[in-house]
Amino acid sequence: MNTSGFDFDSRTISALSSLESDGRIPHAIIIEGSDREKTLAAAKFLSMYAVCTSEQKPCAVCNQCHKAMNAAHADIYYAQPEGKSGGYSIKQLRKIIDDAYIKPNEADAKVYILADAENRLSAVQQNALLKLIEEPPKNVVFIFTCENSRNFLITIRSRCTVIRLRNEHSFDEDVCSFARKIIEGMLSSKEYDLLKSLTVLSKKDKADDVLSVVTLILRDGLMLLSGGKPKTDAELGRQLSLSFNKRKIMELIEVTEDAKTKIAQYININLLTTWLCGEYRRISWQR
Numbered sequence: 483m484n485t486s487g488f489d490f491d492s493r494t495i496s497a498l499s500s501l502e503s504d505g506r507i508p509h510a511i512i513i514e515g516s517d518r519e520k521t522l523a524a525a526k527f528l529s530m531y532a533v534c535t536s537e538q539k540p541c542a543v544c545n546q547c548h549k550a551m552n553a554a555h556a557d558i559y560y561a562q563p564e565g566k567s568g569g570y571s572i573k574q575l576r577k578i579i580d581d582a583y584i585k586p587n588e589a590d591a592k593v594y595i596l597a598d599a600e601n602r603l604s605a606v607q608q609n610a611l612l613k614l615i616e617e618p619p620k621n622v623v624f625i626f627t628c629e630n631s632r633n634f635l636i637t638i639r640s641r642c643t644v645i646r647l648r649n650e651h652s653f654d655e656d657v658c659s660f661a662r663k664i665i666e667g668m669l670s671s672k673e674y675d676l677l678k679s680l681t682v683l684s685k686k687d688k689a690d691d692v693l694s695v696v697t698l699i700l701r702d703g704l705m706l707l708s709g710g711k712p713k714t715d716a717e718l719g720r721q722l723s724l725s726f727n728k729r730k731i732m733e734l735i736e737v738t739e740d741a742k743t744k745i746a747q748y749i750n751i752n753l754l755t756t757w758l759c760g761e762y763r764r765i766s767w768q769r
């Protein structure tokens with residue numbers, strides 16, 4: 483993903499990048515975060531990604547990107563609350579539902595951005611959207627922003643891909659220390675060290691955060707290899723940059739993000755740990 487033109491921190495870039503697979507993003511995305519400006523910028527970025535016609539999406543230079551950047555694209559709809567108590571109205575949602583089945587005007591995709599959705603969509607309204615989100619027309623993308631995705635109906639939330647944008651440096655110290663152990667495991671020659679460090683993933687409430695910090699430290703290594711400054715852990719970043727080349731670190735980031743997605747899908751955690759250990763080993767040891 484090309485995030486130039488957007489002032490995203492490394493954690494946001496990591497969260498956004500985790501959405502991309504085979505040059506596509508999911509059709510229903512919930513962006514969660516306490517910083518409204520940041521969640522809206524992420525929504526705009528993803529709308530650009532959806533309509534961009536270049537291979538390196540979003541290119542920020544094509545006509546589609548330009549219009550998306552200026553929030554003036556005919557196929558990107560920013561829902562403005564029209565309801566009585568500052569929420570979205572049923573009439574408005576019906577319009578969106580009907581419109582979603584009509585072909586895009588000029589792009590290959592249509593994007594609907596519903597900001598502050600947790601406060602603006604009642605349970606009834608969420609239910610009205612359910613079928614559309616369950617079986618969306620081709621190339622339609624729904625982006626909801628919110629402060630807490632748990633306020634959505636579980637039926638909606640489970641059909642969306644949720645990303646969390648946190649403020650920098652907001653991870654607990656124990657989360658960071660678990661993440662450091664995993665990186666040390668990658669750098670160690672003993673498989674046991676790595677496997678042991680990964681047992682933390684069985685703590686469901688920690689796993690996602692720990693892997694997020696692992697990605698951040700890996701990015702430090704990448705940064706140092708590109709002549710940039712590390713942001714999370716300078717020492718481990720330095721060790722990574724001495725032990726691995728760029729390609730390897732990028733692969734390590736990729737499997738880490740993969741593991742996060744798998745954890746969100748509630749797969750068997752023991753199998754996941756074994757798989758991840760194998761992948762980390764394969765990448766670190768290959769020539």
Ligand SMILES: [Zn+2]
Binds near residue numbers: 533534547
């Ligand atoms: Zn473009």
